[in-house]
Amino acid sequence: MKKGEVIGIVGESGSGKSTLMNLILGFYPVDQNQLLINQKPLTADRVATWQKSLGYVSQDVFMMDTTIKENVAFGQELEQIDADLVWECLEKASLAKLVGSFKHGIDAIVGERGGLLSGGQKQRIGIARSLYSGAQVLLFDEATSALDTETEREITESIQRLREDNFTMIMIAHRVTSLKFCDRIIELADGRIKGEHTYESLIQQTI
Ligand SMILES: Nc1ncnc2c1ncn2[C@@H]1O[C@H](COP(=O)(O)OP(=O)(O)OP(=O)(O)O)[C@@H](O)[C@H]1O
Ligand SMILES: [Mg+2]
Incomplete structure (x- = not known):
């Protein structure tokens, strides 16, 4: 990912979307491969600093x-x-x-x-x-349920605004329409990347 990029994550339930996000959030230790932040591996001593630059927006904000x-x-x-x-x-x-x-x-x-x-x-x-x-990096995990069209529209609008301000964003979405402002959309299946899409190509596929 590049700074300022907006990445969407899609995939069936259980495909590993939340797991990937939890890895990015530094909630799980990485035991195989590496998670690179600005070309540097996210090691245990860097997690705290990394987490300070993250903002996690769940569907149920306390x-x-x-x-x-x-x-x-x-x-x-x-x-x-x-x-x-x-x-x-x-x-x-x-x-x-x-x-x-x-x-x-x-x-x-x-x-x-x-x-x-x-x-x-x-x-x-x-x-x-x-x-x-x-x-500086915002992560969204959208719930499958309980997201009405109005809420979706409101969130999508703010994402468009934040994009103009050059925030880096990663968003899990179940509705393709939530991903309108993504630069790239990653599709996961069984814990692996199955493909990469643009919003236009994905919307074509869904129709
Ligand atoms: N802590 C854990 N230990 C072992 N397996 C787990 C753990 N958390 C999730 N899994 C498994 O990993 C797989 C991916 O789960 P994950 O929650 O990432 O899916 P998801 O794509 O977010 O699904 P959903 O769309 O339902 O939110 C599932 O098979 C799940 O049962
Ligand atoms: Mg999930």
């Missing part, structure tokens, strides 16, 4: 029943939160307009389990959170 800003600056003391940076991250995650429309802005309370926000908006809070923590 939300605290506090303000938007505390959910973006996750784990940071209230008085240490950089409000300008929160807004900047919300902007990049395509949430600034929505949050700007709230009476209390970034001080608005998210509500129990993120009740104020839709599924897609919660995922975008997850993106903003990753950006706030300094992530």
